[in-house]
Amino acid sequence: MRSRIVMSMLAGVTLLASVFLGAGPARAADVPARSVRHSGQPVDTPPEFGTDWHDPVTAAPPVDRPATGSCRITLAEAQFRDFTPYRGTYTPPKGCGARWSKVVLRLEGKVKGRQYDRLGYLHVGGVEILRTSTPEPSPDGIAWSVEKDVTRYSATFRQNQDVEMLIGNVVDDTYTGVIDVKVTLTFYAADEATRPAATPDRVLTLGDGSTLTTPRNSERVVAEVYATGSGGGCEEFWYLTVPAQAPYSCKSDHGPYHEVQIRVDGQLAGIAAPFPTVWTGGWSNPFLWYVIPGPRAFDVKPVEYDLTPFAGILDDGRPHRLEVSVAGVPEGQAGWSTPVNVLVWQDARSTRVTGKLTVDRAGDLSNSSTYAPGSQERVDTEAGHRLTVAGYVDTSHGRVSTTVTRALRNTSTHRWTDGENTDGLDATWTDDQTVTVAGDGVPAAVTHTHLTYAMNGTTTIAADGRLRTVVAMGDRAAVVQARGGRRIGWWRLDDTYTGDAAYTLNVPREQRHAVGTTNEHYRLYGSGGCYDRALTTVQGVLTEDRTGC
Numbered sequence: 001m002r003s004r005i006v007m008s009m010l011a012g013v014t015l016l017a018s019v020f021l022g023a024g025p026a027r028a029a030d031v032p033a034r035s036v037r038h039s040g041q042p043v044d045t046p047p048e049f050g051t052d053w054h055d056p057v058t059a060a061p062p063v064d065r066p067a068t069g070s071c072r073i074t075l076a077e078a079q080f081r082d083f084t085p086y087r088g089t090y091t092p093p094k095g096c097g098a099r100w101s102k103v104v105l106r107l108e109g110k111v112k113g114r115q116y117d118r119l120g121y122l123h124v125g126g127v128e129i130l131r132t133s134t135p136e137p138s139p140d141g142i143a144w145s146v147e148k149d150v151t152r153y154s155a156t157f158r159q160n161q162d163v164e165m166l167i168g169n170v171v172d173d174t175y176t177g178v179i180d181v182k183v184t185l186t187f188y189a190a191d192e193a194t195r196p197a198a199t200p201d202r203v204l205t206l207g208d209g210s211t212l213t214t215p216r217n218s219e220r221v222v223a224e225v226y227a228t229g230s231g232g233g234c235e236e237f238w239y240l241t242v243p244a245q246a247p248y249s250c251k252s253d254h255g256p257y258h259e260v261q262i263r264v265d266g267q268l269a270g271i272a273a274p275f276p277t278v279w280t281g282g283w284s285n286p287f288l289w290y291v292i293p294g295p296r297a298f299d300v301k302p303v304e305y306d307l308t309p310f311a312g313i314l315d316d317g318r319p320h321r322l323e324v325s326v327a328g329v330p331e332g333q334a335g336w337s338t339p340v341n342v343l344v345w346q347d348a349r350s351t352r353v354t355g356k357l358t359v360d361r362a363g364d365l366s367n368s369s370t371y372a373p374g375s376q377e378r379v380d381t382e383a384g385h386r387l388t389v390a391g392y393v394d395t396s397h398g399r400v401s402t403t404v405t406r407a408l409r410n411t412s413t414h415r416w417t418d419g420e421n422t423d424g425l426d427a428t429w430t431d432d433q434t435v436t437v438a439g440d441g442v443p444a445a446v447t448h449t450h451l452t453y454a455m456n457g458t459t460t461i462a463a464d465g466r467l468r469t470v471v472a473m474g475d476r477a478a479v480v481q482a483r484g485g486r487r488i489g490w491w492r493l494d495d496t497y498t499g500d501a502a503y504t505l506n507v508p509r510e511q512r513h514a515v516g517t518t519n520e521h522y523r524l525y526g527s528g529g530c531y532d533r534a535l536t537t538v539q540g541v542l543t544e545d546r547t548g549c
Contacts, residue, residue, distance in 0.1 A: 043542075043543045045539050045541045046540075048515050049512075049514040049515070049540050050539075052138045052139070052141075052540075053138050053291055053537075054291045054537065054541060055142050056135040056142060056291055056293060056298075057535060057542065058535075059495070059535045060299075060522055061522070061533070063148070065186075065188060066101045066188045067194075068101055068191050069096060071095050071096040071187045072184055072186045073093050073184065073185050073187075075088075076088060076122065077181070078180075079181075080169045082171070086163075086164070087163065088162075088163040090124055090157075090161040090162070091160055092159065092160070093185075093187050096189040097189050098158055099154070100189060101190045101194045101195065102151050103149070103185060103186070103187050104147060104148070104149060104150070104185070104186045105129065105150045105183065106146070106147050106184050106185075107145060107183045109145070110144075110180050111142060112138070113175075113176035114137070114139070114174065114176050115134075115171075115176070115177025117135065117279045118133065118167050118168055118169050119134075119167070119228065119230050119279070120134070121165070121166060121226075123165070125156050125162060126162075127153055127205055128339045128341060130148060130183075130299070131226040131300035131302075132298055133280065133293075133297050133298065133300075134179055134280070135290065136281055137177050144298070146298045148299055152199055152203075155203050165183065167181065200343040200345055201215075201345055201346040202214075202343075202344040204341070204342040204343075205341060206322055206342075211321060213318065213320070214315060214342070215344060216351065216352050217351055217352055218311055218344045218345070219311065219346065219353050219393050219400070220344070221306075221308050221310065221311050221343070221344055222304060223270070223304070224303070224304050224305075224341050224343065225262065225272075225303050225305070225324050225339070225340050226300055226337070227274050227302070227324070227337070228300055228337050229335055230336075233334075234252075234335070235333070235334075235335025236335070238274075238329075239258075239455065241256045242256070242369075242379045242414065243369050243371055245371055246371040247377065252328055253330050254367050254369055255369025255383075256381055256412060256427075257367045257383035258274055258326055258327065258329070259271055259272070259408060260272045260327075261324070261325050262305050262322065262323070262340075264310045264313065264314070264320060264321070265320050265321050268360070268362050269307055269389060270389075270404075271387050271408055272304070272408070273429045275295075275301065275475070276427070278294040278455075278471075279297055280294075282294065283457060283469045283471055285459065285467065285503070287502075288501045288518060290516075292520045292537060294473055295495045296475065307342075308391070308393070308404075308437075309357055309389040312393055315352070315354065322340065322342070327365065347396055349397075353393050355391055356392060357390075357391040358391050359390035360388075361387070361389075362386070362388075363386035364385075365383075365384075366383060366384050368383065375418075376415050377415065377417070379412075380412070380413050381410065381411065383409070384407070384409040385407070386406070386407045387406050388404070389403075397439065398439055401438045402436070403434075406432065406433045407433075408431055409429070409430045410430075412426065412428070413427075422459070424458030425455060425456070425457060427455050427456070428452065428454050429452070429453040429454075430452050431451040432448075432450050432451075434446065435447045435449075443484025443485070446481070446482045447481050449478070452474065453474065455472075455473050456471070457469065457472065458470055461505065464504075465506060466502060468500075468501070469502075471500075472496070472497065472499075473496070473498075476492075476493060477491075478491070479491045479526075489526070489528075490526045491525070491527070494521075495521075495522045495523075496521050498519045498520075499518040500517050502516070514539075516539065517536070517538050519534070519535065519537075521533075521534045529549075530549040531547075533545075533546065533547040
């Protein structure tokens with residue numbers, strides 16, 4: 001019986017790994033065989049971008065769906081012209097039971113005319129289930145879709161809830177694009193062959209913005225934060241900021257290093273590297289992103305913190321302060337959004353779980369950002385941080401100890417010329433976490449997660465006003481699970497985007513003579529199978545869509 005809590009916690013880690021690994025590796029037999037479009041024949045590509053291009057598409061896998069009965073409901077349907085939220089109500093579906101094998105969100109959107117990229121969120125019962133951004137449209141109009149596995153929010157979906165959605169927009173004589181969206185949830189029933197998904201017992205939000213009261217029998221606690229730098233200011237491009245003494249348009253007190261931190265009652269409880277998201281107007285060149293967006297742009301993944309070592313503190317029945325901050329943001333400056341969900345697993349055989357925090361050891365945050373003046377200005381940054389927290393809970397299954405060790409590292413070189421007519425960055429972020437769960441007389445369960453984010457790009461503006469951007473981005477992850485020293489599961493993700501696009505500045509659209517080639521290669525493989533898809537576009541035409549392992 002004592003092994004149940006360790007297995008439950010390991011299942012929780014597996015569930016949360018799916019947040020950044022997506023749908024999970026597809027079985028090879030499930031992967032459709034696709035080849036170059038038009039049976040390998042050359043695809044006609046225009047000499048430059050026109051007034052229409054292929055609808056936005058990503059190489060990420062669709063959510064794997066079980067072969068069971070399903071129920072679909074419309075969660076939200078709205079046209080966004082301003083900053084007025086859509087508000088509605090949610091009622092659980094009938095006919096699919098109350099414990100589902102999977103819940104899949106699908107957003108379908110369309111927009112035409114002229115419009116910037118816009119950010120949006122979707123809340124159900126105050127729980128953020130989606131953070132997204134929109135593509136920039138063609139004059140003739142585009143349509144796109146986003147799928148997300150939201151099974152982990154099942155506890156929220158079992159009750160009637162308020163719904164709120166907003167994609168803040170501005171529509172006027174210049175920016176004419178009205179953003180039209182519809183969001184559905186599809187619930188897949190469990191049956192004899194397909195068990196209900198193992199999900200958290202509760203999904204909590206913060207009261208008064210920063211207080212949390214957990215059930216007194218909570219045995220596992222995980223916080224997720226949808227952290228995004230946005231708002232049109234420098235924090236949208238936080239990775240390009242420089243120390244105060246450097247002559248650049250975006251400054252930060254100590255350079256570009258940023259870190260998302262979470263505290264429990266003022267005590268540092270978790271650290272994480274933010275993903276360097278590029279929205280669809282980023283790097284001053286929307287032609288890079290019209291068809292293939294950058295990684296995570298349409299489906300922002302939350303950063304996660306295992307707060308189980310603090311469960312002994314949180315389980316006292318009192319409200320506790322849970323605060324999120326972003327280290328590296330200049331004091332008093334806005335620009336980050338950090339909504340928090342807290343996922344809780346409860347001890348079903350006990351009304352009260354006690355415990356203790358035994359270790360909270362933070363290393364010094366090292367951050368060296370050095371400015372070197374010259375004909376080509378340069379800032380070199382090396383930074384990092386390390387945190388270990390440990391604690392135990394005494395449950396109906398016995399004492400269970402959890403240790404979380406996390407180490408962050410960032411290196412970057414930023415070069416630019418006078419007037420920023422040449423502006424380039426080569427940066428890498430790593431986020432390593434090891435979670436060890438041990439119970440009395442039970443082999444320890446260990447999950448190691450290694451995240452790597454990469455960005456290498458340069459924008460140049462020639463004397464004739466021709467702007468060119470060449471950029472590469474990488475979103476990579478590796479997860480290894482072991483029990484009793486024996487590996488029981490592993491996954492690897494490599495999502496790589498490359499683009500090269502150019503256009504003429506400060507002229508009417510028809511005189512821009514824009515050209516661009518973009519590629520995405522998404523590879524996901526491991527003990528559960530594999531998925532591999534590659535896309536290529538030229539001047540907005542999809543010239544390659546190849547899938548296979």
